[in-house]
Amino acid sequence: MYLTHFGFYQYPFHLTPNTELFLGLxxxxxxxxxxxxxxxxxxxxxxxxxxxxxxxxxxxxxxxxxxxxxxxxxxxxxxxxxxxxxxxxxxxxxxxxxxxxxxxxxxxxxxxxxxxxxxxxxxxxxxxxxxxxxxxxxxxxxxxxxxxxxxxxxxxxxxxxxxxxxxxxxxxxxxxxxxxxxxxxxRPLTLQETVAYIDSRLMQSGGDERIFSLNHKRAVWRASGGIPRLINQVCHKALLMTYSAQQSRVGSERLFEAIHDTLDTYKPRFKRPLLWGWSHP
CATH class of the missing domain: 3.40.50.300 (P-loop containing nucleotide triphosphate hydrolases)
Structure with missing residues (x-):
């Protein structure tokens, strides 16, 4: 899949709980x-x-x-x-x-x-x-x-x-x-905890935290409501779609597609994260 493409040695957002990736939030x-x-x-x-x-x-x-x-x-x-x-x-x-x-x-x-x-x-x-x-x-x-x-x-x-x-x-x-x-x-994760959660999983799996921009991490938090399982699903699909497009960083369009493909609740109407309704911490 996308492991080699992003330099991972394990899936950072696998749905099966992995104690090696536990952050202790x-x-x-x-x-x-x-x-x-x-x-x-x-x-x-x-x-x-x-x-x-x-x-x-x-x-x-x-x-x-x-x-x-x-x-x-x-x-x-x-x-x-x-x-x-x-x-x-x-x-x-x-x-x-x-x-x-x-x-x-x-x-x-x-x-x-x-x-x-x-x-x-x-x-x-x-x-x-x-x-x-x-x-x-x-x-x-x-x-x-x-x-x-x-x-x-x-x-x-x-x-x-x-x-x-x-x-x-x-x-x-x-x-x-x-x-x-x-x-x-x-309880669900806060915005700051969600950003730390995504960064930690990317880095502990051998990747770069910059694969997702800060704006995109905020968008993931808003879409998922801070629920770790939904964060994993959205990020996993965004990485898979980014790999399929042979891109090195998750773009707004790929993340937009991942959110719409995963969630039934919050779905952004626009493909630019500045219009997705997230707020600053």
Missing amino acids: APHYEAIQTVNSALAMGEGVVTVTGEVGTGKTMVCRMLMSLFSEQTQLVYLPNPCLSDQELRQAIAKELAIVDSDAISVVDDIQQRLVALHRQQKQVVVLVDEAQALPDSAIEALRLFGNLETAQDKLMHIVLFGQPELDQRLAQHHLRQFRQRISFRAKL
Whole structure:
């Protein structure tokens, strides 16, 4: 594709989260710090919420890469599980074999106690948690109740869209809601953060930050609303179209086409960025 053309050794705006390109901008850094602080204090349940594309999966993967050897990770990427399926998934992640529906809870509890004696902290990460059925949330609540005289045996971090907060606000889930000790919320990037985000990804991939002009970076921010996934989509398509035109810098026409091809919301009417409606920082 366009890697050699622009001097990249990897795609700077690939849609699959790449922890090597993590910049640590305020919203993501604060979410990671919130989760780490909660786990360090031994708190039971933490939630990380944000709109689609704001970087929840990236935060989740960064946390996974930062955990120490004393952390026993249980990662549940598929939340569409019944309570029994969730128990079996946790048992599998904890390397529990030959456990049936009757004994699985006792087997998990025994495993948690054994890990605690080894001074290991069990952390369950649930992605797309807004899709958890009520029965699975109740199963998590009961696991969260398992504790010694001083410590929780299982710590739970839920990643989800804002609908997760709406679901947990329901009266019948109040017992689980009351166990949430910390909440982190991801917001869209500001203009300055968007410019830093684009520049960092270009340079960390071996390219030149001047491939996009400052005016064009502002246009990307306005069009995307500061949502990292949309920034990636627009920039990736703009680079691809620029490569197809055999140009070395992204021009206004290529960026205009990329925005119109990607977004259904904000679409500039003119091909000159000075008329696209962005404002100075």
